[in-house]
Amino acid sequence: MKAPDFEYLRPETLAEALAMLARHGEDGAIIAGGQSLLPLLHFRLAAPAYLIDIGRLEPLKQIVEGDGYIEIGALVRHCELAASALIGREFPLLHQAVEHIAHPGVRHRGTIGGSLAMADPAAELGACCLALAGDVLLQSAAGQRWVGMADFFAGIYETALAADEILTAVRLPRRGHGGIQIFNEVARRRGDFAMAGLALVSDRGLGSPRLALLGVSDRPILAVRAMALLSQDPTATEAAIALIGDEVDPADDPAYPPAYRRHLVGVLMRRTLAELSP
Amino acid sequence: MSIGAGVPRDRAKRLLGGRGRFVDDISMPRLLHLAFVRSPYAHARIEAIDCLAARALKGVVAVLTAAEISDAVASWRAEHKLFPTMAAPEQFALATDVVRWQGEAVAAVVAESRAVAEDGAELVAVAWAELPAVVDAKDALAPDAPRLHDHMDGNLAYTAEIAAGDTKAAFERAGHVAEEHFRFHRHTGVSLEPRGIIAEFEPSEDRLTVHQSHQTPHQQQDLYARLLGLPEHKVRVICPDVGGAFGLKHHLMADELVACVAAKLLARPIKYIADRLESFLADVHCRDHEVTARMAFSASGDILAIEVDDLFNAGAYGQYPRTSIAEGNQISRLTGAPYGHEHYRANLTMAFLNKSILGHIRSVGHPIACAVAERLIDLGAAKLGLDPIELRRRNYLHGDDFPRTSVGGIEFEYLSLRDCLDKALAMFDVPRFREKQAALRAKGVYQGLGIATFVELTAIGPEYYGEGGQHISAQETCQIRLEASGLVRCYTGATDQGQGIDTGVQQVVAATLGVPLEAVEVVSGDSALCPVGGGSWGSRGAALAGEAALRAAATLRRNVLSIAASLLQKDPADLDIRAGWVMEAATTHMSVAEIARIGHFQPYSIPDGIAADLTVVERYASKDRLFLAGNGIQLATIEVDVDSGIVTPLRHLVVHDCGRILNPMLVREQIRGGVVQGIGSALYEELRYDNGGHLLTGSFADYLVPMAGEMPDIDVAHIETPTATSQLGVKGAGEAGTAGAVGAILNAVNDAIAPLDATIAEVPVTPPRLLKALGRI
Structure with missing residues (x-):
């Protein structure tokens, strides 16, 4: 149960990451927290030639308040969602859900972008973002697009992500007070x-x-x-x-x-x- | 006196400090790594194996198939002469022409790293011709079933009947009969550290040195010597820290033997560490029984008779060298053993099928025998309108019933069943629970209370494997060396996999010799250094190795005192050793260290003719008793969520009698660990296969083990009835927790759902199974 050999790449900027992905396409895999991809590699169910570690892309680690929405960067970890007072105030759903995600060790590594991009049908955050009518931002070297959650999920471990795209953020519309x-x-x-x-x-x-x-x-x-x-x-x-x-x-x-x-x-x-x- | 003191074990400090030295922590120059090509099919013919691409891969040193190793290693058959009619098909280290379970190894790739070995394994091209698989004993025994072994008439491995009295007549005159059909699904032992081995071979000396995560170094030394054709004294098996074993690690495993063969053929050290997928596929499995049983009661509630029919879903072969028979045999012999009935019949039917081999895993057979009888008692109590606790007490063997040979053929020196029950009832307020239970039921909350009485067979005597023809020692020998400093080294044949037997032996030696605990170092797990012994399994360490240690320490004490008496011109009978000093009443004469110094460096001061050996060896083997039987009771409370089907354990209580206790802390922790393993069996652990024999539970995401978050508090108390068969008075303690937990949980679940007119007799009790029983899905 050892991963097959791969080349490890660690871009410092999103542009660099997108360029790497554009170059390697189907042979490249994005890794963030690694909580889903690493088991797949070790079981040899996935064998990408290039592993592109986006863990250093600081802008993807932010939770940003926008006008009528909150934007959560793809690299925000489950434990950070749980620790965010803003998330707790705006989306108590996420706070409730995060407690069900595996164990603290996993929650300290796993990211929201990784969970959504993995598209495990049993994952908590996908269903939450769907219920919250979120949109995901998919970026590539050629451009970017927003996709609604219902259109994003395409099947077991299947999404609308193209081979050259990285899911960089999810945007959730703010809800009025007194909601459920x-x-x-x-x-x-x-x-x-x-x-x-x-x-x-x-x-x-x-x-x-x-x-x-x-x-x-x-x-x-x-x-x-x-x-x-x-x-x-x-x-x-x-x-x-x-x-x-x-x-x-x-x-x-x-x-x-x-x-x-x-x-x-x-x-x-x-x-x-x-x-x-x- | 340090016997009976709850001292922590030395190893714990090191292991908790992250400084354990497990097999995989060991490295050495020129080390190579092994990965296996394993069958993806449950049953298939090997048409051809093409290793060319794998051999060409950079970093691959060799690819071995049965053809390459057949001259270097012998095959084996799991025979047992006490069961002469049991089928024992020939097994090879690597499959030759047919694979018989998914995960059976057909080729071994040796490479510079495990990752490259796995790359190589992917390049080995096997041409398979899939054969029909049998995955269930009923199907396997059908007249037209595909056969696993061509030379056999069918897949029947063994059948036997044990009978006493006249059950037919007893059932005819019974006032009430309780009957149930049970299914105990297949699971395994799941040690935190998987199986692992490093084998080194020195061709110029014909010398094989093995580091292995194992329970029985001397057994392995004998097996490797015989199967590889090496002189036994050139084979050394060392068991470093072992991260749990539970019976998984006291067998010969084909893949581990291949590591030894590869080391011999390549003259380089070979490491093989089973990964978790391989562990689920190819470790020995346990349970997998379908049991139909019934119990006859008189109108007043006496148990008159029990009948048990056990259909045993064994594996593709018998487990070597012990065979797979024990689980079925224990069920046949132990069901209802705590109770005083006279009429008994048990039938065992054991079938080979296309799954991994069934072996001996903690509490072999006990949990099933216990759950079956205890469930029948609860069912009987309901029919009789009697309190199930009182029904048990009424039927327990007690007082003048002992000594007794049970109707199943087990000898009981004494069982403290009523005392254990009384103590349990003093610790747990059953009437209060019943009140609370009734109040909660009115609110739609379903809690249940289950009780299970168990006997525990420990410290097996030499007659079982001795007469069986296996080279498995039930004798223990202890060597104790008084070093020149006065400190003591003790070499035992028992081995420590985390249970702390090293500490138990240390306590016996320190107390018997009269030196502080820290003056004694115990060395175990090395077949070259330690005297030949059986290792640790079947709850034998404390009872057998403990007794040998007691004898050796007593001999050393005698010698130290005889030297002291001669130097002091005293009568040795007037002298004593306390805390490392030779004393005469309250007078301190000289230290043990002083005697050691004189004994080693000034031996001329000691007159000839007195016992002055400072290295002593004594042995202990029981005679004419197959087991030391302990006993106990478990009480479990649970809550059933009748909407989701999830069962939550609430509280668990064990009252146990394992004779004299060397170390109450270590015994309590053994019991707790065993209970957790039993709860795993009752609620979580299951190796599921599809109809084609493909394993569906190959990772911890699908094979569920009990986790701390779900486990109840487990209270443990003891009654101490020392055995009179040894000086130490110890019985084994490792089976108890697992033996009773399944029965207690199963009864508790049934108690919880009784008001819903539902019963369940299938474990693990999964949510869908429970909701089906409740008629909700």
């Missing part, structure tokens, strides 16, 4: 990948709800039917609980079969809604 943000998941042990998880973001009184689910499809998804139902009638919670399990398409995993994960989605929905009632 709740994260829940079910994992076998503390820190395990979730068997199912749910992020709820809405205005006061369950207005305009966004419900994102993780671990129950090939990517984080929005429970659009439950969202539509609750938008029309915020008191239709039982109906939403009943149908949300049908909105997901869990992988055929013999350890946690689809029927179990569908059931869990309903359980999570009930628990989440129960947190709303005093």
